[in-house]
Amino acid sequence: MAFLECKDVSVYYEIRDKFARDQLSSTRNSDPKTRRMSFRLSEKHGGQKIAALENISFRLESGQRLALIGSNGSGKSTLLKILARIMPPTSGDYICEGEVSSLLKLGVGINPASTGMENIRLDALIRGYRGQALKSRIERVREFSDIGEYVWLPVHTYSAGTLMRLRFSMAAVDMAPVVLMDEWIATGDQYFRDKVTRHLSQQAEQASVLVLASHNLELLRKICNVGLYLKDGKVEAFDDIETVLNQYLLDSSDQMNFEALNSMARPMDELESKGVFPGKEHRAGFADATPGGIWTTGEDSHFTLRLNRPASRIFLCYSPFFGSEELNTPRKLVFSVNGKELTSEILEPPAEGGAKLRGVALLDLAGISDTSNPEISIRQTRLSDAPGPGLKPPTLLLRSIVPN
Numbered sequence: 001m002a003f004l005e006c007k008d009v010s011v012y013y014e015i016r017d018k019f020a021r022d023q024l025s026s027t028r029n030s031d032p033k034t035r036r037m038s039f040r041l042s043e044k045h046g047g048q049k050i051a052a053l054e055n056i057s058f059r060l061e062s063g064q065r066l067a068l069i070g071s072n073g074s075g076k077s078t079l080l081k082i083l084a085r086i087m088p089p090t091s092g093d094y095i096c097e098g099e100v101s102s103l104l105k106l107g108v109g110i111n112p113a114s115t116g117m118e119n120i121r122l123d124a125l126i127r128g129y130r131g132q133a134l135k136s137r138i139e140r141v142r143e144f145s146d147i148g149e150y151v152w153l154p155v156h157t158y159s160a161g162t163l164m165r166l167r168f169s170m171a172a173v174d175m176a177p178v179v180l181m182d183e184w185i186a187t188g189d190q191y192f193r194d195k196v197t198r199h200l201s202q203q204a205e206q207a208s209v210l211v212l213a214s215h216n217l218e219l220l221r222k223i224c225n226v227g228l229y230l231k232d233g234k235v236e237a238f239d240d241i242e243t244v245l246n247q248y249l250l251d252s253s254d255q256m257n258f259e260a261l262n263s264m265a266r267p268m269d270e271l272e273s274k275g276v277f278p279g280k281e282h283r284a285g286f287a288d289a290t291p292g293g294i295w296t297t298g299e300d301s302h303f304t305l306r307l308n309r310p311a312s313r314i315f316l317c318y319s320p321f322f323g324s325e326e327l328n329t330p331r332k333l334v335f336s337v338n339g340k341e342l343t344s345e346i347l348e349p350p351a352e353g354g355a356k357l358r359g360v361a362l363l364d365l366a367g368i369s370d371t372s373n374p375e376i377s378i379r380q381t382r383l384s385d386a387p388g389p390g391l392k393p394p395t396l397l398l399r400s401i402v403p404n
Helices: 017-026 032-038 074-083 116-126 131-145 146-152 161-172 183-187 190-204 218-224 239-252 257-264
Strands: 003-014 049-061 064-067 091-097 100-104 178-181 209-213 226-231 234-240 272-273 282-283 298-308 313-320 331-335 341-345 361-362 377-382 398-402
Touching: 003 074, 017 064, 049 074, 049 226, 049 234, 064 074, 064 116, 064 239, 074 091, 074 209, 100 161, 100 234, 116 131, 116 146, 116 161, 146 209, 161 190, 190 218, 209 218, 218 239, 226 239, 234 239, 234 257, 239 282, 313 331, 341 361
Parallel strands: 064 209, 064 226, 100 178, 178 209
Antiparallel strands: 003 049, 003 091, 226 234, 272 298, 282 398, 298 377, 313 361, 313 398, 331 341, 331 377
């Protein structure tokens, strides 16, 4: 039975430049990114090395599919290199039982000057296939990749998506017991990603171990059943996938990590709403909320939507417009679910008129009755008079809706 285990694995990189060491160690440095790195200087090494990973411990058994979750620089790629034995840990132990297949870079193991078919054949020969088994392997890889006549063209002519199909297919057919994959799986189209998801699920049922690192949280949710959340090189959470994703989303909302939240946004066909239209940004229009199109101080404008699935908490990413000079005044946003007010925010206009702000509202539905199809209400209230005539209430862009 395949398994892998890390016991107190740490990786340190030496900082040889004295000026760089002094800058990272200085508390006077005002750059937030550099200051964050300075917190990771290893005291064990007198501040001469930076910790890429610190005391990482976890164990995966057959049938477990691990999602590696974390922001850029959190240590995901370094951990994958340890698991693939590309590099040794500075300290700690790593044990792996079973053959490992590493798909960490899209073009590794591929000769770009050769055709797809030639690459498939060479890969099969390296794996030890001969005779009829070789012919069967080539045909199965070709069929799984589903790249058609492109298999006869040089690989350097392939798009990233086509190359991903070829590379994954070479690893997926007769998959090794332990598979390590990095972000590039997300480059494929939706059809092939669904095919990959089904295949990996079937492999997991056949006692395989999978480790997948990606920023596409919805993809991780579909494929994986456990999660490891890395933050600044340390394990922040290791649990079932939903628990880990929820914790990461909570941290993301605090850090205004819109990319992470948007990757989990639900399709708009799960919503019933007034004023939300399909598109990259879902426009929650308040323009028709006030009769006559005049919006005065203290007056409310409302917008409601209903979610067609149960939820225990909901993240909303939004951008209120401060359009013309007349609307460039403070206003209040109030978020309610099933008629109960959960949170509110005072929005001050930006220094430059017409600019957009971005915010995240976390609606915790604990204590809300009947959350099977929760109704979300957003209310805007104008807090002061604007110079000149009143106008229709301003537009609110609802960027993503993330129920959990």
